[in-house]
Amino acid sequence: MLNNYPQTIVAAFHNIGSSGKFSNYQGDSVVRYFPNVEFSTFPDGLGHAVHILELEDTIIKRYIEAPETPVVIEVDSKTWDQVNRMVNLTLTFNNDGYSSDLQGAYWYNVIVTENNIIEPHNTWPHCSTPNTHNGQDRDTLYVNDWVTRKLIYWSQGRYLAGPIWQYQQEITNSDTFSIDPAWIPENCNIVVNVYKKADSLFKSPVMQAISVPVIGWSDIPEDKLPEKGSIEIYPNPAVDYTNVHISIPEKGNCSLYLIDLNGKIVKRILHGNRNPGFYNIELKTSEIPKGNYLMVMETKIGRTTEKLIVY
Numbered sequence: 001m002l003n004n005y006p007q008t009i010v011a012a013f014h015n016i017g018s019s020g021k022f023s024n025y026q027g028d029s030v031v032r033y034f035p036n037v038e039f040s041t042f043p044d045g046l047g048h049a050v051h052i053l054e055l056e057d058t059i060i061k062r063y064i065e066a067p068e069t070p071v072v073i074e075v076d077s078k079t080w081d082q083v084n085r086m087v088n089l090t091l092t093f094n095n096d097g098y099s100s101d102l103q104g105a106y107w108y109n110v111i112v113t114e115n116n117i118i119e120p121h122n123t124w125p126h127c128s129t130p131n132t133h134n135g136q137d138r139d140t141l142y143v144n145d146w147v148t149r150k151l152i153y154w155s156q157g158r159y160l161a162g163p164i165w166q167y168q169q170e171i172t173n174s175d176t177f178s179i180d181p182a183w184i185p186e187n188c189n190i191v192v193n194v195y196k197k198a199d200s201l202f203k204s205p206v207m208q209a210i211s212v213p214v215i216g217w218s219d220i221p222e223d224k225l226p227e228k229g230s231i232e233i234y235p236n237p238a239v240d241y242t243n244v245h246i247s248i249p250e251k252g253n254c255s256l257y258l259i260d261l262n263g264k265i266v267k268r269i270l271h272g273n274r275n276p277g278f279y280n281i282e283l284k285t286s287e288i289p290k291g292n293y294l295m296v297m298e299t300k301i302g303r304t305t306e307k308l309i310v311y
Contacts, residue, residue: 005063009209010146011111011191070097071106071194071208076172080185080215087214089175093194095165104196105162106207110152110175111191112214114183115145118270118281141270143279149188152177160194179214181234182243184278188214229304231295237309244281244295248274252300256281258308259294266293285310 076090089110095102120141152158152175161171179185193209232245248254256270266288269281293308 005059008059009191009193009211011113011148012144012146066205068097069208070095070102072096073192073194073208073210075210075212078190078212082185085179085181085185087175087177087179087190089177089190091173091175091192093160093171093173095161095167095169099167101167102161102165102196103163104165106160106165106194107157107197107204108153108160108173108192108194109157110177111148111193112150112152112177112179112183113146113189113191113211114149114280115147115187115189116184116277116279117144117147118142118279119144141272149180149183150177157195157197162197182280184245184280185214186278187280190214229297229299229301231297231304231306233295233306233308236307237311238283238285239311240286241282241284242308244269244283246279246281246297248276248279248299249301250299251275255296255298257296258288259296261292261294 072094074092074094076092077088078090079088080086081088093108118141158173160173161169179188189211190213191209191211193206195204195206198204228247228249230245230247234243234245236242244256246254246256252273254270254272254274255268257265258267258269259265267283269283288310290310293310295306295308297304
């Protein structure tokens with residue numbers, strides 16, 4: 001999809017239930033907004049019940065039906081407060097395309113997404129080739145991109161213009177929001193989408209969308225690569241789950257595992273070839289006995305450890 005349409009903006013929504021998976025995202029609230037719709041968290045007019053196998057054809061159809069848009073979104077300023085982990089964003093929205101007023105109510109939302117989240121998944125046969133483990137279909141660890149962490153204005157969005165958006169009328173708004181310590185800001189992007197509001201959100205067509213990195217780079221350039229392997233754990237001590245942030249300085253094999261203070265391996269978390277960069281692994285600690293442990297990472301550069309306390 002992205003190879004054929006490189007300007008496509010993707011945001012993957014997860015309904016987390018009580019599992020703690022991608023736990024900082026208000027996915028349950030969004031799903032409850034569509035009580036009787038299965039595939040519904042698409043606030044861009046894709047329509048409900050869009051099956052995963054039909055998604056690409058549906059998006060291509062939207063390109064054919066609406067190859068242009070009158071709405072322009074520009075980032076006037078963006079600052080990142082590293083100490084308080086706050087983003088200050090000023091945006092200008094303009095009806096500047098069709099030489100006419102736009103009829104209807106127009107709203108927008110600001111979405112925070114994160115890349116490089118390592119997570120195991122169960123598979124559906126039509127999605128990938130599953131591995132069989134103890135009689136169950138369970139896939140290997142996947143690197144997840146475009147994972148929606150936060151909708152700044154939840155599912156309802158923020159009012160922008162209407163019932164008439166006059167031609168060449170500019171609207172400037174400021175948005176301030178935080179990046180959770182569990183997320184890696186270098187891997188986070190900000191997606192802003194403007195949509196024409198309909199009677200239901202899944203019927204509201206997106207008029208325009210942009211994506212910008214939180215701190216200036218999302219795909220880590222060569223001069224920003226980590227010089228050595230590192231581990232950071234948040235929260236620590238951990239109760240039900242924790243986020244393990246690792247940096248890998250060079251492409252090659254990477255092993256990550258948890259050992260007790262006697263040196264016994266309690267849990268193997270990661271093993272295999274990885275590209276250099278920063279990764280976020282969400283670790284469920286409720287299945288691990290309470291106590292003190294060491295998180296160990298081994299790469300071609302060497303061995304790195306970090307203490308983990310499980311309550």
